Amino acid sequence: MQKSKLQIKNQNLTELTLTETLRALEEKQFSLEELNKNYLERIEKYNPQLNAYLHINQDNKKIPAAIKDVISTRGVPTTASSKVLQGYIPPYDSTVINRLLENGISIIGKTNCDEFAMGGSGENSAYGPTKNPWDINKVSGGSSSGSAVAVAADLCVFALGSDTGGSVRQPASFTGIVGLKPSYGRVSRYGLIAMASSLDQIGPMTKSVEDAALVLDWISGEDGYDSNCINSKFQITNNKLQQGVKGLTIGMPKEYFGVGLDPKVEKVIKDAIKKLEELGGETIEISLPHSQYALAAYYVIVPSEVSSNMARYDGIRFGKDRESIGQEVKRRIMLGTYSLSSGYWEDYYAKAAKVRALIKQDFEKAFANVDIIVGPVSPTVAWNLGEKMDDPLTMYLSDIYTISANLAGIPGLSVPCGSSDGLPVGLQILGKQWDEETILRVGYAYEQVTGWHNKKPKLDL
Amino acid sequence: MNKYQPVIGLEVHVELNTKSKMFCRCSADYFGKEPNTHTCPVCLGLPGALPYINQQAIDDCIKIGLALNCQIAEKSLFERKNYFYPDLPKGYQISQYRWPLCTNGKLMIDDGKIIRINRVHQEEDTGKLTHTKDGTLIDFNRSGVPLVEIVTEPDFTNVEEVREYAKKLQQLFRYLDVSNADMERGDMRLEANVSVKRQAAEGPLLRHEASEPRQRRGESELPNYRVELKNINSFRFMVAAIEHEIKRQITEIEAGKKLTQETRGWNEDKKCTYLQRSKEEAHDYRYFPEPDLPELILNPKKIQQIKSSLPELPWDKAKRYQNEFGIKKADAKILSESKEVAEFFEEAVEHGKKHQVAPQDIANYIVNQKPDITSVLPTQAVEEIKGKKVGVIEDLKELEKLAKKSMEENQKALEDYKKGKTEAIQVLIGGVMKISSGKADSRKVKEVLEKLLKSK
Structure with a gap:
């Protein structure tokens, strides 16, 4: 890396990426106190309208990160944006929190999200929706709504979100930031309040691809608490990250460019892919034939696991009773209880598990011929607040391009790649299981030549 | 009454004596400890906590399975058993259902009858409720302690068989050193499934038999109901x-009830059983594979290792004592009842060889004299048996003479005794x-002395 002094003269220090912030601190261009003061001032100014944070640590000391409220933080309220956990203060830290603390990061606040991470717009929070900084009347995407907005609006250096069906990638796409869902098992889920345990994965939400790689390095790896997170340490050198796109084969699944994809979004995505070709990548059309069944399988598996994971909120140990649980969570508990019931298991859960295996197989076959798969993160840009709240099915359909990666356990990256109607669009880059390196490398090359990630929303609230 | 035959199956739960709990690092040694001191986010079911498998517990479960001649699955899964109860903090118990660790075993009871074992699987214990007049208290120290469940086929036809089988299991757990298997402490718990059927070739079918017969593992003619005693x-x-239940069911059937x-x-x-839950109220546990845990892959090499680490089992020991040492069957059974006694016996036999003391003499000594094996050494036992053989003094007159002499020589002790210092x-x-x-027989000496002292 170049060692010339970082130029931050004309830049607000809250606009710096994590990597830049670390360098500036090392070069003593400002202090941690100044850094926190600047961020806290911004939070004070913009959070009331954006509603990104549920809890703010006014006394933050280290490099400020925003943490989705489904991630347990010792001594800091953790509600999963649900009334049912109002007042709950975990007596322990999640593994990811311990890892961040070890690396000089501290928690400036807990971020809003859809209740128990169930939703794709950020509107299912019991504490009100998060607003999109690009247009205050639009949804921020979800479920990691507050984390995405905190990064996009420069209310933190970076954030952690969780992704069960697109909950990191989709809000990242809607707010013009970088979001990475690691391979299932890459990052320990210990401390992450479970939505669907076989799909949940914590991921970085950052201002650059380089930052995402660094945060993944910090938070990945075995901890002895998550049985599905074994031999999972991720490390990447700058050399590898900077290897470029040349020589890579890029798959474009025809199923990701069909009916339902907004033509304007499609154009932005196709332009981005053209850019990857210019960088030396070779694109080929591929097929993921079972994609059409992914949504159905997902909405059997997820509610099934949800119905079991939500059972502990029975009103005996935690603050509020079950009446305070929101509509979407109740819906999934009902669906899941039904699909696991005796007599229905074979038709629902067992069949969905088979579909899941086929989807995994689709990816394995595709990755025999390609290095990465690219497409849109979401079929549309951010929609109007309230627009889909009465129509859960339409809401579910907005996850159509992201859920397959969770079902297959593969990593996926959302990289800002332009805009449509003034709202950000994200390019999704999917990789082989355990191959975050290649998708980060492609994302890095792309953002270096385009600079979309440096675009900031105008916050004239 | 004996035109009816009871059909009984047994489910035995045994708590393992592993150091830590099934899925967390808390100490599993909870008995008698201050409530809620052996807990952590995992066994309290706090949001975000995850289970992490205790390999020792899995090995112990396989040990039990192997000792019961089970097949050990190459692939096994944990599943969630979903139900609500205040002692179950997660709202589900991590258990096994469709893919248990061990299946298809058997255990022979004394009359040569074989009890088939359907499965041996691994699960976790729940917390403990204490009902007081001010409310119910929950202690989570027991929550997550490893539990193995052993389920038989409905092969018992009377209570005696059940008793014997359960005793044998208890003995097995102790031999394998996987559990204290103490019933009173709740280390070992029993549940029975009881029904009765009419003995074959007698009269028309009972009303409940006339409908679809329940088919289980190729077993025909099982009653189409069963009562679970829990x-x-x-x-x-x-x-x-069980005894009461058999009588009750027969009475019901005789009265024409279904x-x-x-x-x-x-x-x-x-002294009677009472209804807790009818069929309509039965739980639907909504089992599904525990997504927090990976598949258990058990390679044959590992299983072979565990198999070769198993100790000689009590029934095998008893057989060997009969064949190798010519011990009487009843004695062989007593000698092999506990590992400690068996070890004592075997060491004594080894030592006895050098002193021409026969194994059966040693057996007689252990069975009849019941020496305290924690203080007597096997070699001492052999010496004692040998000494007796050359001339133990049992004759009462002779002993009386010796006793009087002792009293003369120990005047102070005599005075003390008279003063009440017995x-x-x-x-x-x-x-x-x-x-x-x-050479005097110490027990008889005491009797003789007491008699003399009283008469004085």
Whole structure:
């Protein structure tokens, strides 16, 4: 890396990426106190309208990160944006929190999200929706709504979100930031309040691809608490990250460019892919034939696991009773209880598990011929607040391009790649299981030549 | 009444004596400890906590399975058993259902009958509720302690068989050193499934038999109902409950009533079973594979390792004692009852060889004299047996003479005894032993001395 002094003269220090912030601190261009003061001032100014944070640590000391409220933080309220956990203060830290603390990061606040991470717009929070900084009347995407907005609006250096069906990638796409869902098992889920345990994965939400790689390095790896997170340490050198796109084969699944994809979004995505070709990548059309069944399988598996994971909120140990649980969570508990019931298991859960295996197989076959798969993160840009709240099915359909990666356990990256109607669009880059390196490398090359990630929303609230 | 045959199956739960709990690092040694001191986010079911498998528990479960001649699955899964109860903090128990660790075993009871084992699987214990007049208290120290469940086929036809099988299992757990298997402490718990059927070739089919017969594992002619006896926390009560239940069911059938599937408990005061849950109220546990845990892959090499680490089992020992040492069957069984006694016996036999003391003599000594094996050494036992053989003094007149001599020589002890210090008799016994060079039968010496002292 170049060692010339970082130029931050004309830049607000809250606009710096994590990597830049670390360098500036090392070069003593400002202090941690100044850094926190600047961020806290911004939070004070913009959070009331954006509603990104549920809890703010006014006394933050280290490099400020925003943490989705489904991630347990010792001594800091953790509600999963649900009334049912109002007042709950975990007596322990999640593994990811311990890892961040070890690396000089501290928690400036807990971020809003859809209740128990169930939703794709950020509107299912019991504490009100998060607003999109690009247009205050639009949804921020979800479920990691507050984390995405905190990064996009420069209310933190970076954030952690969780992704069960697109909950990191989709809000990242809607707010013009970088979001990475690691391979299932890459990052320990210990401390992450479970939505669907076989799909949940914590991921970085950052201002650059380089930052995402660094945060993944910090938070990945075995901890002895998550049985599905074994031999999972991720490390990447700058050399590898900077290897470029040349020589890579890029798959474009025809199923990701069909009916339902907004033509304007499609154009932005196709332009981005053209850019990857210019960088030396070779694109080929591929097929993921079972994609059409992914949504159905997902909405059997997820509610099934949800119905079991939500059972502990029975009103005996935690603050509020079950009446305070929101509509979407109740819906999934009902669906899941039904699909696991005796007599229905074979038709629902067992069949969905088979579909899941086929989807995994689709990816394995595709990755025999390609290095990465690219497409849109979401079929549309951010929609109007309230627009889909009465129509859960339409809401579910907005996850159509992201859920397959969770079902297959593969990593996926959302990289800002332009805009449509003034709202950000994200390019999704999917990789082989355990191959975050290649998708980060492609994302890095792309953002270096385009600079979309440096675009900031105008916050004239 | 004996035109009816009871059909009984047994489910045994045994708590393992592993250091830590099944899925967390908390100490599993919870008994008698201050409530809620052996807990952590995992066994309290706090949001975000995850289970992490205790490999020792898995090995112990496989040990039990192997000792019961089970097939060990190459691929096994944990599943979630979903139900609500205040002692279950996650709202589900991590258990096994479709893919248990061990299946298809068998255990032979004394009359040569084989009890088939359907499965041996691994699960976790729940917390403990204490009901007080001010409310119910929950102690989570027991939550997550490893539990192995052993389920038989409905092969028992009477309570005696059940009793014997359960005793054998208890013995096995102790031999394998996987559990203390103490019933009173709740280390080992029993549940029975009881139904009755009409003995073959007698009369028309009962009403409940006329409908679809329940087919289980190729077993035909099983009654189409069963009554589950649950939450009965002592062995004695379970036996009483089964006996009562058999009578109750026969009475019902005789009265022309149709029996249905239900769960019943035991009322010790009234000495009868009572309805806890009818079929309609039965739980639907909504089992599904535990997504927090990976598949258990058990490679044959590992299983072979565990197999070769198994100790010689009590029934094998008993057989060997008969064949190798010519021990009587009843004695062989007593000698192999506990690992400690068996070890004592075997060491004594080894030592006995050098002193021409026959194994059966040693067996007689252990069975009849019941020496305290924690203080007597096997070699001492052999010496004692040998000494007896050359001339133990049992003759009462002879002993009386010795006793009188001892009393003369130990005047102080005699005075003390008269003053009420009864333990002074030990000095007098010691005197007799000394005078007789240890040949006097110590028990008889005491009797003789007491008689003499009283008559004085």
